[in-house]
Amino acid sequence: MSMNKGENLKFMSNSPADTAALGCRLGRLLGPGDIVCLEGGLGAGKTCLARGIAKGLGVDETSVSSPTFVLAQEYRGRVRVYHLDLYRLSSSDEVEEAGLDEYIWGDGVAIIEWPGVYVPLREHDRLMVEITQEPVSLRRELVLTPYGQRYRRLLEEMRPC
Numbered sequence: 001m002s003m004n005k006g007e008n009l010k011f012m013s014n015s016p017a018d019t020a021a022l023g024c025r026l027g028r029l030l031g032p033g034d035i036v037c038l039e040g041g042l043g044a045g046k047t048c049l050a051r052g053i054a055k056g057l058g059v060d061e062t063s064v065s066s067p068t069f070v071l072a073q074e075y076r077g078r079v080r081v082y083h084l085d086l087y088r089l090s091s092s093d094e095v096e097e098a099g100l101d102e103y104i105w106g107d108g109v110a111i112i113e114w115p116g117v118y119v120p121l122r123e124h125d126r127l128m129v130e131i132t133q134e135p136v137s138l139r140r141e142l143v144l145t146p147y148g149q150r151y152r153r154l155l156e157e158m159r160p161c
């Protein structure tokens, strides 16, 4: 695992365990109302990262699975954790019709895979994580971008001294 400097934080992961460990570090810093958006293609490692984030929030990691078909899962950690996957939805209206906006704007931690379809998120403070997969490799690049002061501070905590 390595990283560079700047407002974005960039990490290289060499294995699923690396990705989950990064998630766990991040999860330890999260609290009520936080929103983490996970971008990246099919199989990039979003659910793997979400499992680590949940673990860092005190959730039993074996309870974390992909919400692709159920749209949303709730876990109990030191705060409530809402793990959402918007892949099967195609508009902001559909997100709201499914009642998922209440999880996103609620006072738990929201972890959202495929967040792009829900337009209001684009204007809202959040931490964005983009995962890029190298072909035929276990390597993943993870770029963490803060939107808003809360998340800039949070990334400062992720930066090594």
Ligand SMILES: Nc1ncnc2c1ncn2[C@@H]1O[C@H](COP(=O)(O)OP(=O)(O)OP(=O)(O)O)[C@@H](O)[C@H]1O
Pocket (backbone or CB within 6 Å): 013, 014, 015, 016, 017, 018, 019, 040, 041, 042, 043, 044, 045, 046, 047, 048, 049, 066, 068, 113, 137, 138, 139, 140
């Ligand atoms: N460095 C890595 N980090 C994370 N996952 C990795 C890595 N290398 C290989 N993998 C594998 O890639 C797959 C990632 O699956 P995962 O379900 O986390 O992806 P996803 O981005 O959530 O996919 P989807 O778009 O279907 O929701 C797993 O099979 C995992 O073992």
Ligand SMILES: [Mg+2]
Pocket (backbone or CB within 6 Å): 046, 047, 048, 066, 067, 068, 085, 113
């Ligand atoms: Mg997934």
